[in-house]
Amino acid sequence: MPKKKKVAILYGGRSVEHAVSVNSARNIFEFLDKSKFEPLPIGISKSGQWFLTEGVSKDIQKGQTLGLSLNAGKPTFLLEKSGEKFSVDVLFPVLHGTDGEDGSIQGLIKAMDLPMVGTGVLGSSLSMNKIVAKRLMREAGLPVTDFVTFRYDEKDKISFTALSKKLGLPFMVKAASLGSSVGVAKVKSKKDFAAAVEEAFKYDDEMLAEQYITGREIECAVLGNNPPEASQPGEIVISKNYEFYTFDAKYVDPDAVRIDVPAKLPKSIAEKIRKASVKAYEALHCKDFSRIDLFLDKKGNIYINEINTIPGFTNSSMYPMMWKERGVSFAELITKLLTLAQERYDRGKRIERDFQSSLKF
Structure with missing residues (x-):
């Protein structure tokens, strides 16, 4: 054995x-x-x-x-x-x-x-920072929302009037490098703004304000390398008691969301989402597995929100659910990830780490 x-x-x-x-x-x-x-x-x-x-x-x-x-x-x-x-x-x-x-x-x-298991140093750092990730995805021709960024030392110069004029109302304020909707707020009026900025900078030295998309919350699971494969998209249907997909909606309130796997989408839209998800995964140098979070508006336009390089594996997590729908059990998925990690490590051994030169030392 x-x-x-x-x-x-x-x-x-x-x-x-x-x-x-x-x-x-x-x-x-x-x-x-x-x-x-x-x-x-x-x-x-x-x-x-x-x-x-x-x-x-x-x-x-x-x-x-x-x-x-x-x-x-x-x-x-x-x-x-x-x-x-x-x-x-x-x-x-x-x-x-x-x-x-x-x-x-x-x-x-x-x-x-x-x-x-999972994405390495480069892809992890690129994907974690929402500002860098959005810029790289935009450079790759992928659809992202309009956004404006600020450093902590610019905090006192941030103008609600300028942002609302550029992004419209409501708009979102986010800490640059967090997940699970921590440090995120929906700004509907000037009275919401100061608290939203304080909350974002509480957790990070950078923040972004971005366009709010009225539409559906879609997620897509990507698995593998050379080439990676996308699942069918899933949908998070959020209770009207929540302004957006908050931390409590994700992890605390069992009645906050309904999860549809697969999402009820036309085949053409589902395929568009799958292709964009794989392209984003590759643009940000992701490896083994990631979950791509997107918005779908009423006109059929998609916007990539962010990439999670270590998606949740809780009982309510979408990533394993989306692969279960494809016939891959939780146990099989974990084995597949461990196999991918070993294969990628073995392939990496071909890279030379020594250089023979005439340099004397």
Whole structure:
């Protein structure tokens, strides 16, 4: 019998999306094919400490404190209390938001020289920053909403009048590099504006104001590399009790949304969404898997909102639902992602890291 691969599931993290990460990781731990893989849950506390935990738990600090010995290709984790060491074969980051999807943890894993599920340093950092992502997608000829950006040091110069004239009312205000609708507000009038700006800058040094699209919330799951494949689109139908798809609507209120998978769309529109999703995925250098969030207006125009390089795997998450509709179970999807990570790592070995020259040192 082949030896089981040790899979380190990284979860938690120093992010406002810490709890969402725990819920996602819990499902990945549960559905991982234990006949092929041995899961090693590694929780990162809100203060940034790493722990080996018993299963996936919100009480991360009850685990065993971890240290790390860096040796490219053969890094070892150290249980600080007992001195016991162990290694892993592949890492599966399930870290949403800051330090998880922005390239930070991906850089550490790259230095470890181990296979990793998901997008690498470049694609993660590009996709996480909504401003950079929108500019690159626009450059690639993809449809995005009109937007204006600001730095924190420009905060006192932001004009509601100028923005409403350019973007119309209502418009959205967002922190540049967060997910799960944290730091996001819908501005309908001048009285909403100051609080929206404060909320965005509470979480980031950059913010953007963007055109509000009246239409349908569409999502599309992309899987694989060379070439990637898109699922059929799904739709988030939001209760009229919510102004937009807020954090509470996503994760707290069970009656906030209805999820249609697949979305009820004409074939031509569904295909247009699938092609745009793959193009966006490739434009932002995504790998293995991502979820593309879009808007569809009443005229049939689509707008790409953002890309999630580590989409949620909670019980209400769209990404696994969209692949389940295609006949791929939760367990099969996790196995596929781990296989993609290993294949991509093996292909990367062809890249030379040494250059023979006449330079003397």
